[in-house]
Amino acid sequence: MSDHDAYFEYLKGRSISGLFYRRLLLYPRLCRNIRGRALDVGCGLGDMLAYRPNTIGVDVNPRTVAFCQKRGLEVHLMTGSAIPFSEQSFDAAVLDNVLEHVADPVPLLTELRRILKPGGALLVGVPGERGYQSDADHKVFYDETKLVTVLRGARFACSRIFHVPWRSATLSRRMRQYCIYGVFVRS
Numbered sequence: 001m002s003d004h005d006a007y008f009e010y011l012k013g014r015s016i017s018g019l020f021y022r023r024l025l026l027y028p029r030l031c032r033n034i035r036g037r038a039l040d041v042g043c044g045l046g047d048m049l050a051y052r053p054n055t056i057g058v059d060v061n062p063r064t065v066a067f068c069q070k071r072g073l074e075v076h077l078m079t080g081s082a083i084p085f086s087e088q089s090f091d092a093a094v095l096d097n098v099l100e101h102v103a104d105p106v107p108l109l110t111e112l113r114r115i116l117k118p119g120g121a122l123l124v125g126v127p128g129e130r131g132y133q134s135d136a137d138h139k140v141f142y143d144e145t146k147l148v149t150v151l152r153g154a155r156f157a158c159s160r161i162f163h164v165p166w167r168s169a170t171l172s173r174r175m176r177q178y179c180i181y182g183v184f185v186r187s
Helices: 003-012 016-031 047-051 062-070 106-115 129-133 144-153 169-174
Strands: 038-041 055-059 075-077 090-096 116-127 156-164 179-186
Touching: 003 062, 016 047, 016 156, 038 106, 047 055, 055 062, 062 075, 090 106, 106 116, 106 144, 116 129, 116 144, 116 156, 129 169, 144 156, 144 179
Parallel strands: 038 055, 038 090, 055 075, 090 116
Antiparallel strands: 116 179, 156 179
């Protein structure tokens, strides 16, 4: 089984309670931070795309792209860090549980700067300690400081940081779904 096939099967193993959590609690909270035409990078099975109108997806996994397209969602295959859209074509972008999978985030963040309009929002979510440890494909652990530093280095200004469900060192260590989110603005 290829890595793409294995990861696709892993994503399909999501629970019904996890789906309800995303649709009823997480996505409404995330969507308050993005406006206009948005790009979901690493869109997986397309749950965010199905939830939020005016959102397009990209993913490096051909299996997830085909799955989303069969669902009637607009999703494009991404090769490496190259995003297949023209400059300044989006008002917002989402990297939800993606950045930790990328050993060198600079090429991807450079591409996101390119496709975002000036003043566009980049919403980045990274897992807490338990979530980070639960996936062998995770390459870089981000705490708040590292997240802000890396995005600042890519010329994104931090607008706000929030935690889901709320800031808690205990939840970070014990809850797989615990995440740190940052809203960053393209200057």
